[in-house]
Amino acid sequence: MSTAIENFVKAIYKNGKRDNNDTKPGNIAKELGISNAAATDMAKKLSAKDLLHYKKYQELKLTDKGTKMALNVVRKHRLWEALLFKLFDLSLHDIHKEAELLEHQTSDLLANKISAYLGHPKFDPHGDPIPNEHGEITTIDTSIALSQAEEGKTYIISRLMSDDKEFFEFCALNELKYSNTVFVSKQFSNNKMTQILVKNNTILLNQDFSSIIYVNETN
């Protein structure tokens, strides 16, 4: 399958994993940087290929076949990120950009080799789970967004769910990275902001950021 198709099913898959999951052509179009018309068009084509269910004006739903394809692409993406992160001195954003292209030019054989080389890792450098070679995610995700965290509690960063360059620059500047500890000092519910303490620095996050930084409770 083509790069365009792989990116399309992946976008639907990822959209479904988000809170705010309105998986209509317009949202997929926005994610992929194409026109709404192009997205509708592609949806129809993929429906004919049995990769998704399409009914006019309804949400797009991946079929089992489509989900499998999406997970295979996601697997390759995250394996590449893990490999590049391990071998080279590159930013999370750069790694993501490279993986976004490499994921479509990688045989299943090579993906398995990368996985074996890395010791079959369960998570990529963002903390995102890596599907196994059967397209299964076996880990259970207990993490919550910082926006949902409890005031006065201490958490550990488990995922940075983004591919935005500026977000990663912000994270790098403020020690916000995988496995670091965060204390939630205040939730400003009305203003949808979260105040945290990281390595003795107080940071006030707006919802754009507090909703994509995922954490686990300490135990």
Next chain:
Amino acid sequence: MSTAIENFVKAIYKNGKRDNNDTKPGNIAKELGISNAAATDMAKKLSAKDLLHYKKYQELKLTDKGTKMALNVVRKHRLWEALLFKLFDLSLHDIHKEAELLEHQTSDLLANKISAYLGHPKFDPHGDPIPNEHGEITTIDTSIALSQAEEGKTYIISRLMSDDKEFFEFCALNELKYSNTVFVSKQFSNNKMTQILVKNNTILLNQDFSSIIYVNETN
């Protein structure tokens, strides 16, 4: 530039490096597995982009710009081969196949990172030279094809110039690999065959193979 364009200029570049260099559309078409018409068409387009010189019925000649592009793709191809060969247990042919795709989805930045990680290697696993980041090949190639080798002399394998699966299988079965020693026991000039001795095995090579196995004299 697109994958199609990169493969096209690379094919011209590689054709020019061969003995039998008739760089007309038909030969490039054959190499790329496309029709002659498609090759002529592409040649015209690339001429407009100043990547090559095209005159009806004449040979295709890369411009400086085209040569630079070709060398950049070749660089990425060979760096990928070197990396995959080092990290994973994959055959030369498999490595080549993966590199053929990855070469087009690799930023200059990533290529430089791969090169640095490997200690800026000068040769890939086939013995082919790796252009540096300015597109220069600084090594001098003194090797000759086994078909040109002298009877009674001993040589060291320096390059296996092919991407054919069966050829690599043949090489693997007969200890024909980079840096191994070969004794040329007889040249059958009339029949264009070469008899060699490798690890006490006598092998009779036809010209198809003797012309793509490159060797250096021992000193």
Next chain:
DNA sequence: TAAAATATTTAAGCGAGCTTAAATATTAAT
């Protein structure tokens, strides 16, 4: 050197993956 074989070019056309503009349906606001 003339005929035959071969290669190249031109012409027409196709599918993939886009675009913009217009028509139509859905959703939100008054």
Next chain:
DNA sequence: ATTAATATTTAAGCTCGCTTAAATATTTTA
């Protein structure tokens, strides 16, 4: 419940990278 705003769909058309068939040029062979 209308109206206005927004999203989706349809329609038409574009480029890229191919194809096959026919026309034309080159090269080989006799």
